[in-house]
């Protein structure tokens with residue numbers, strides 16, 4: 001069983017529990033939706049999506065001690081255009097409490113990084129203050145992907161559709177997705193290869209689609225490479241979570 005399959009199996013259990021316990025009326029959204037797409041349209045430069053991620057299946061514990069609010073505020077002060085928050089507990093040591101705290105502490109779009117397979121998770125993301133949700137093409141059949149995509153859009157959320165190969169990219173494009181995340185990490189083998197961004201970038205309609213290069217970005221050379229390929233944003237987690245001096249790290253790698 002691949003790690004993605006394991007995560008999705010665990011999500012099915014989580015969703016079943018959520019359906020028993022989560023009442024929509026419990027928590028209404030009061031914050032406005034911050035648009036990441038508008039930011040990209042207003043500023044043609046390369047955007048940073050900075051991630052809060054304590055742990056991951058490929059790396060184990062990355063940094064268990066950081067405070068999500070301090071980290072997110074530092075990301076904001078250093079010029080990030082969006083903060084990504086992992087909310088999966090079992091595999092990434094994240095939580096919706098992290099997301100809610102981050103939402104309250106920054107004036108930036110917040111991406112809910114999770115493995116969404118059901119509308120109820122979108123309701124929870126929306127009510128927790130997320131502005132953008134992630135849909136991973138590899139983890140959904142076409143009908144469910146389409147249903148979840150339109151459901152989220154109907155709530156006013158933006159949707160980052162994540163792909164790793166040509167077939168998945170075609171599905172994202174058929175949906176009409178504007179935010180397309182190319183994951184450089186193969187979620188079956190954990191192998192990271194920036195050539196995935198370079199390859200798929202050639203198939204992107206750069207006039208309408210916003211290409212986000214995700215995972216494995218560690219250096220100025222990596223950023224230059226994906227930018228050269230046509231990426232409009234980079235999503236960086238581990239490199240920022242391990243940095244002892246975030247300002248220095250970003251100065252050194254971000255162009």
Ligand SMILES: O=C(O)c1ccccc1NCC(=O)[C@H](O)[C@H](O)COP(=O)(O)O
Pocket residue numbers: 003004051053056057058059183187214215216217235236237238239
């Ligand atoms: O990071 C993992 O090990 C992982 C494993 C299985 C599914 C998803 C996984 N990561 C989620 C992500 O998309 C990354 O956190 C994100 O792209 C940032 O990557 P990085 O900069 O390499 O931390």
